[in-house]
Amino acid sequence: GQQVMQIPQYQHVQEGEDFTTYCNSSTTLSNIQWYKQRPGGHPVFLIQLVKSGEVKKQKRLTFQFGEAKKNSSLHITATQTTDVGTYFCAGNLGGAQKLVFGQGTRLTINP
Amino acid sequence: DTEVTQTPKHLVMGMTNKKSLKCEQHMGHRAMYWYKQKAKKPPELMFVYSYEKLSINESVPSRFSPECPNSSLLNLHLHALQPEDSALYLCASSRVWAGAYNEQFFGPGTRLTVL
Secondary structure (H helix, E strand, O other): OOOEEEEOOEEEEEOOOOEEEEEEEOOOEEEEEEEEEOOOOOOEEEEEEOOOOOEEEEOOEEEEEOOOOOEEEEEEOOOOHHHOEEEEEEEEEOOOOOEEEOOOEEEEEEO | OOOEEEEOOEEEEOOOOEEEEEEEEOOOOOEEEEEEEOOOOOOEEEEEEEOOEEEEEOOOOOOEEEEEEEOOEEEEEEEOOOHHHOEEEEEEEEOEEOOEEOOOEEOOOEEEEEO
16 A cells, blocks of 8 residues: 655664654655654644755754655754654655655654 | 644543543634554554545444534544554544645544453
């Protein structure tokens, strides 16, 4: 079936190090969204990317959408302990009216 | 008000019980969703309601029965569940715009345990 693949599954970093998670789809995405889920919490929307090659920044977070609209990345600069959680990408597959979530990347941070 | 509320927070039920999960939002969103999330897994879409009509059913077993009484409320009726149905059940809402759904606002979830 249609899938959105996300890597890595886990990432452990020292506080202050950078972090990147990658998302890939075998089919073109209408748009891609990123969510963060804290341990014991629920997914919280971070951002939506719609345009080919789009780059958006939120403070230390940088989001990119690939030119072919099949891949995306989230980069966090200088991680802080508040960044701990699982980051999910979620794609609207071409024409489909539903979100398909990637498997998520769980980020843990050593203070 | 950008909050989606869900009740109850926790639910323990036997396999012969009937129970209901409730979800409410007051953001004027006309799309509402039920997701199931197992531990360390992503949310898995179950149902989508658009303008109070069921628009997507992801081949969910009939022991799960959704209901959308009005534009603010979403229920999930549970009957004769199995232990493997134990999970976090998340409700979400969003705008419906140009045939594509925008960002989703998730509720805190109901943690369901089936004995």
